[in-house]
Amino acid sequence: MLKTAARGVSLGRRKPKAFGGTMRFGIFWPGTRTLLPSEKIAALNPDPLDLGIQLDLARACEHVALDLVLLGDGYAPSSEEGTRFGFQDPGLHALTLAAPLIMVTEHLGIISTLHSTFFHPTHIARFGANMDWLSDGRWGWNIVNGYRDYEASLFGFETLPDSATLYDASDEAVRIIESLWDSLKRTEFSGTHYKCHGKMKGPYPAERPVFVCAAASERGRRFTAEHCDYMFASPTQLSDLPPIKEDLAHHAAEAKIAQSPEVLVVADLLIRDEPGEAKEMFDSLMASIGANEAAQKWSGQIGRLRNEKKTPFKFPYFVGTATEVAEQLIEAKSNWGLNGVLFRLPVWSPQEVLRLHPVFDILEREGVRLHPQTRDYSW
Numbered sequence: 229m230l231k232t233a234a235r236g237v238s239l240g241r242r243k244p245k246a247f248g249g250t251m252r253f254g255i256f257w258p259g260t261r262t263l264l265p266s267e268k269i270a271a272l273n274p275d276p277l278d279l280g281i282q283l284d285l286a287r288a289c290e291h292v293a294l295d296l297v298l299l300g301d302g303y304a305p306s307s308e309e310g311t312r313f314g315f316q317d318p319g320l321h322a323l324t325l326a327a328p329l330i331m332v333t334e335h336l337g338i339i340s341t342l343h344s345t346f347f348h349p350t351h352i353a354r355f356g357a358n359m360d361w362l363s364d365g366r367w368g369w370n371i372v373n374g375y376r377d378y379e380a381s382l383f384g385f386e387t388l389p390d391s392a393t394l395y396d397a398s399d400e401a402v403r404i405i406e407s408l409w410d411s412l413k414r415t416e417f418s419g420t421h422y423k424c425h426g427k428m429k430g431p432y433p434a435e436r437p438v439f440v441c442a443a444a445s446e447r448g449r450r451f452t453a454e455h456c457d458y459m460f461a462s463p464t465q466l467s468d469l470p471p472i473k474e475d476l477a478h479h480a481a482e483a484k485i486a487q488s489p490e491v492l493v494v495a496d497l498l499i500r501d502e503p504g505e506a507k508e509m510f511d512s513l514m515a516s517i518g519a520n521e522a523a524q525k526w527s528g529q530i531g532r533l534r535n536e537k538k539t540p541f542k543f544p545y546f547v548g549t550a551t552e553v554a555e556q557l558i559e560a561k562s563n564w565g566l567n568g569v570l571f572r573l574p575v576w577s578p579q580e581v582l583r584l585h586p587v588f589d590i591l592e593r594e595g596v597r598l599h600p601q602t603r604d605y606s607w
């Protein structure tokens with residue numbers, strides 16, 4: 229993702245990053261033993277605090293030429309039971325972890341989650357400028373407000389303000405950060421939520437780092453359309469995707485933004501060699517997400533996260549042999565306009581990522597994916 233623009237110039241508003249009808253792929257980084265609340269799944273996965281595994285996973289992502297990885301983040305465990313078997317806790321910090329992953333890769337896009345509610349925008353501007361320098365333009369920011377009171381209390385909040393107010397604050401944060409990244413000017417900002425006066429020292433990003441948001445609310449979608457390059461969506465089924473894209477396009481048009489953000493959908497991935505093998509394993513893993521405390525707390529989180537409480541454990545999935553998974557992806561593209569997937573790997577390891585190789589070979593042969601090298605590894 230090397231950049232060509234000279235350093236120390238005024239930042240452009242937004243880089244054009246249309247996928248041009250081809251698909252992009254990332255993984256939801258497993259910075260914790262399991263991303264799903266199941267002891268059975270956790271027992272199949274490696275220790276997330278093994279740095280060697282984390283680095284090998286990044287090398288595997290680079291080897292199969294994934295476009296990007298998302299490092300999610302949160303600050304508090306959601307349940308004692310989850311902590312006992314490694315669900316979300318311990319979990320690595322999305323900024324700290326990004327640095328070593330950047331160092332062992334050359335082309336992979338690496339997106340860190342940073343809570344605009346818990347950091348002053350100047351912190352984010354400085355972190356971002358340094359990550360941009362370290363990665364030569366491969367770092368991006370997943371803009372989240374935080375939505376869990378038991379986490380916000382660590383930062384002194386009794387309860388979090390409502391989500392729309394938090395997006396108003398994030399809107400101010402983005403304006404400050406973009407201004408601080410402009411090497412040519414001094415920032416003078418007095419808003420409702422933040423104040424910032426002065427000039428931040430360099431390095432400055434040559435182009436604005438990629439901004440991503442995973443909003444589900446109307447206000448959040450408007451924010452995403454106004455400021456972000458990509459949106460991560462978590463629908464229960466792929467048929468929900470077209471209205472999400474329409475909604476985003478509507479907000480972009482209202483804000484007079486020519487290009488609406490590209491959408492990557494969160495979906496589970498499991499590939500095995502023999503027909504039927506992956507589905508059998510996947511069904512048994514999903515059935516292990518039981519009515520335990522960890523799962524109950526998580527279902528509340530997902531309901532809040534999606535603005536939809538009825539089917540918290542239902543996610544789209546791509547499961548089968550490599551050929552079957554490639555076929556499912558091509559079908560989803562043709563049926564629902566799916567252009568991007570953020571894979572969640574219930575069972576994770578570098579070997580699981582390497583199973584994507586033949587899938588991507590097929591997609592490239594069929595013309596629905598371009599190897600990132602063909603666009604000079606740009607975003």
Ligand SMILES: Cc1cc2nc3c(=O)[nH]c(=O)nc-3n(C[C@H](O)[C@H](O)[C@H](O)COP(=O)(O)O)c2cc1C
Pocket residue numbers: 299300301302341371372373374375391442443444445446447448449460461462494532533534535570
């Ligand atoms: C793929 C995805 C990743 C997310 N990552 C995080 C995260 O790492 N930390 C966090 O606090 N919230 C995360 N969220 C929650 C969103 O930032 C957002 O708050 C939520 O989807 C609800 O949308 P709303 O803010 O528009 O109500 C994520 C959501 C999705 C769908």
